[in-house]
Amino acid sequence: MTISFKDRVAIVTGAGGGLGRAYALELAKRGAKVVVNDLGGARDGTGHSDAALKVVEEIKAAGGEAMSDGGSVTEYDHMVELVAKTREKWGGVHVLINNAGVLRDKSFAKMDPADFRFVVDVHLIGSANVTKAVWETMREQNYGRILMTASSTGLFGNFGQANYGAAKLGLAGLTKTLYLEGAKNNIKVNTIAPVAGTRMTEDLFPPEAFQAFSPDKVVPAALYLVSEDAPSNAIVGAGAGVFQAAYVTLTQGKLLTGDALSPEGVAASWAEITDRTGEITPQSGAEQSMAIFKKLQGG
Template sequence: MRIDLSGRVAIVTGAGGGLGRAHALLLAKRGAKVVVNDLGGARDGSGGSATMAERVVEEIRQAGGEAIANGANVTEFDEVRAMVDQAMSAWGRIDILVNNAGILRDRTFAKQDLSDFRTVIDVHLMGTVHCTKAVWDIMIAQGFGRVLMTTSSSGLYGNFGQSQYGAAKMGLVGLMKTLSQEGRKYDIRVNALAPSAATRMTADIMSEAELVALDPGRVSPGMLALVCDDAPTGTILCAGAGSFEIAHITLTKGLYVGAGEDAAEQVLAGLDRIADRSGEMVPPTGPEQPRHELSRVPGLMLAAANG
């Protein structure tokens, strides 16, 4: 069945170019009314201009869609709330939030200035928190909402020179996993997209052939699947070059060593067994880890069995 977003209202942050632009164009093509948000800054977050957002709005309108431009800085909660008010005044509801705004300030941790570290966290993590918080009560009242976080392989798996970026992106996974649980009873579905795409943030680190294959438009179908009416929730979807994968944070079966004096030595000696992935699981919630661990304590197991 074709995904139809007619009547839906979407906000896409960082939508003046690259992935955000591709997301906004696809949402509009499928019928959504779109707030195209972009501060219009440089790759490192400096500067600002509404021109980028306005160009994408014009593209959408030329194609027959509805869109409005917005230049809110996602690190400023008052500006984000004004953006949400703008969408509500124009269309009366907000169904979809695509948190895409981001910056890069790559540098090794040893050479990283703490102010730069904090700025990257503020844009990626707190910017997403601000936007999500600003729409959350609206979505609860509607009994419907779709929220997408943009994570990264740099957060999931690490990447040299991106300690602050990776920390922010993995933080978004934790936020997504919790909000997907809290939003479930209101039909608010929250997911994360880990894109591989050629944008101005990757233009100087890839070959021409790779840049062509990694067109942002090949990622956006994954975005659409994660924000449509039939979307899953709590999913980490990786996407790039037309390929899609699911990332999982797993828990191995592990090894019970007890609490003896040599417990640390047993852990060290048993790391290969602890790391053995046969029988690993994907815990549905955080409390599943202590439940699993408690289930291996002999006395507690016996008490549960006899209880």
């Protein structure tokens, strides 16, 4: 069955180039009316350009409908205004892809606190700002599809990216609460961890890999995750046409009592505490407490 976005309105942040542009073009091709948001800055967040306008022109030239927005996701009031403008023009917002981001890479020892804060502000607070701006509209409509952009750095770590990693795992955590809060209003929230050759990663890839990891090869996962029949609370890795699922799991654990309830006891039981046999994938934070109660009853 063809996945269509006819009569849907989508906002894509950071859509002036790279992944965001690829998402916007494919959403439009499949019938969505698209708001192309891009500050147009360099990858460290400085400067401006008319990148968003160019993508809007591309969409219109192909027969689609789009409008541009040059605001920063860090400015909540502007995002509220953007949503109001979108509703006025097209009647609602059905899809939000939080893609805007910046890099300011340095080892933690050399990282300025301002660079830490700025990266968290754009990725994490910025995504929360735009999501908050569309949330009430999606609740009223009883329909919403939201995609957060995490990263392998957030999920698994990467040298020199403490700020980026903290923000990215924060986004996966934001997803895990919003999918619960949005469920009764048919709002589905997912996380993508893309690997792509873009303006932000061009000096990290050798030229041939840069081609293999083109942004269009991430698009199928992103569009599925904001489609009508999307799952919710998934963390999906995507790059070069390979798609993966990542999970936050919990081991069965071990109950310690008496003398064993001590740092030495934890050390002695470490192999059992970390044994992954029978581990679970909790669907909410309450499941950790439930697993502990179960152990207490069994113990």
